[in-house]
Amino acid sequence: MASNNVALILLTLTHFLFLLAPQTGAQPAASGPANLTGTLELGGQYTTFIRLLNETQQIIQIQSQLNTTTQGFTIFAPTDNAFQILPSGAINGLTVDQKVKLVLYHIIPKYYTLTDLLTVSNPVNTEASWGLNFTGHGNQVNVSTGVVETALNNALREHFPLAVYEVDVVLLPLELFGTKSPKSAPSPKSTTSPKSTPFPKSSNTSAEIPSPAAEADAAPSPSHSKNGAAGMNVRLGIVVGLGLICMGAMS
Ligand SMILES: *[C@@H]1O[C@H](CO)[C@@H](O)[C@H](O)[C@H]1NC(C)=O
Numbered sequence: 001m002a003s004n005n006v007a008l009i010l011l012t013l014t015h016f017l018f019l020l021a022p023q024t025g026a027q028p029a030a031s032g033p034a035n036l037t038g039t040l041e042l043g044g045q046y047t048t049f050i051r052l053l054n055e056t057q058q059i060i061q062i063q064s065q066l067n068t069t070t071q072g073f074t075i076f077a078p079t080d081n082a083f084q085i086l087p088s089g090a091i092n093g094l095t096v097d098q099k100v101k102l103v104l105y106h107i108i109p110k111y112y113t114l115t116d117l118l119t120v121s122n123p124v125n126t127e128a129s130w131g132l133n134f135t136g137h138g139n140q141v142n143v144s145t146g147v148v149e150t151a152l153n154n155a156l157r158e159h160f161p162l163a164v165y166e167v168d169v170v171l172l173p174l175e176l177f178g179t180k181s182p183k184s185a186p187s188p189k190s191t192t193s194p195k196s197t198p199f200p201k202s203s204n205t206s207a208e209i210p211s212p213a214a215e216a217d218a219a220p221s222p223s224h225s226k227n228g229a230a231g232m233n234v235r236l237g238i239v240v241g242l243g244l245i246c247m248g249a250m251s
């Protein structure tokens, strides 16, 4: 009896240590060579992300590193819908460098299973060198950027050297999409002051053009001070408004 218990404890302990131990990448590929494009294409709803990966040359970079990596990669793939719900200027307003950074922010140069992410220590560095935070709740993992937070549910692939997890929002880095002090947005009006332009400075769209959408959003928004949600809504409103104006101008 006693020896059975000892064996059980040892078994549990080794299992636990295994979970805690960083993945060294010693495991062989479990299901053939990792093919990033193929994995995303099979999912069927990541065409925007594939286009961005391609446009920024990252698909070639990652694919060639996948052959030789000992650390592996973890990639968060926003759905097409995640891009559609962004304000229309949000991605097109980025410079080439910023687009690359945004894409790299979705890539961690290390293989993590969802189980690893439950207990990983924050922040986890991405290829953009800005960190992502992971919080585990039971067996549910949330990823947070400081601007957005979402749950990781769907693993498109979870075999070394490549893990690909679906996200239903674009992981907007604080460094590109956050204000410097999100909590100190006192009133919606302050977001129109030149010092706090929330969306990328290099954006071609001028924040001074008043738009009906922005005004409609800004006027009666209840003080929703948590996480500067009100400020974010106003910002989204402004960009949506500008986007609509641009679309109107083009048609
Ligand atoms: C990866 O998958 C894509 C799409 O299915 C295919 O075009 C490409 O040839 C594959 N690459 C490799 C190295 O297997």
Ligand SMILES: *[C@@H]1O[C@H](CO)[C@@H](O)[C@H](O)[C@H]1NC(C)=O
Residues within 6 Å of the ligand: 050, 051, 054, 055
């Ligand atoms: C990737 O971009 C190149 C041009 O840089 C283009 O020729 C190619 O069709 C693109 N591939 C995909 C899958 O979008």
Ligand SMILES: *[C@@H]1O[C@H](CO)[C@@H](O)[C@H](O)[C@H]1NC(C)=O
Residues within 6 Å of the ligand: 033, 063, 064, 065, 067
């Ligand atoms: C990766 O390895 C596969 C075979 O293992 C090879 O066909 C492919 O060309 C390699 N790709 C790169 C980018 O080195």
Ligand SMILES: *[C@@H]1O[C@H](CO)[C@@H](O)[C@H](O)[C@H]1NC(C)=O
Residues within 6 Å of the ligand: 122, 123, 132, 133, 144, 145, 146, 147, 174
């Ligand atoms: C991420 O976690 C670290 C460590 O807990 C914390 O200092 C940091 O503020 C967090 N960042 C965000 C954006 O939540």
Ligand SMILES: *[C@@H]1O[C@H](CO)[C@@H](O)[C@H](O)[C@H]1NC(C)=O
Residues within 6 Å of the ligand: 137, 142, 149, 150, 151
């Ligand atoms: C995880 O993120 C989702 C947003 O997608 C949120 O609704 C949920 O409350 C978060 N879970 C926890 C435990 O914070």
Ligand SMILES: *[C@@H]1O[C@H](CO)[C@@H](O)[C@H](O)[C@H]1NC(C)=O
Residues within 6 Å of the ligand: 093, 094, 095, 202, 203, 204
């Ligand atoms: C602004 O847009 C013009 C053409 O639409 C482009 O040539 C220029 O590079 C853009 N500037 C920035 C900073 O994106």
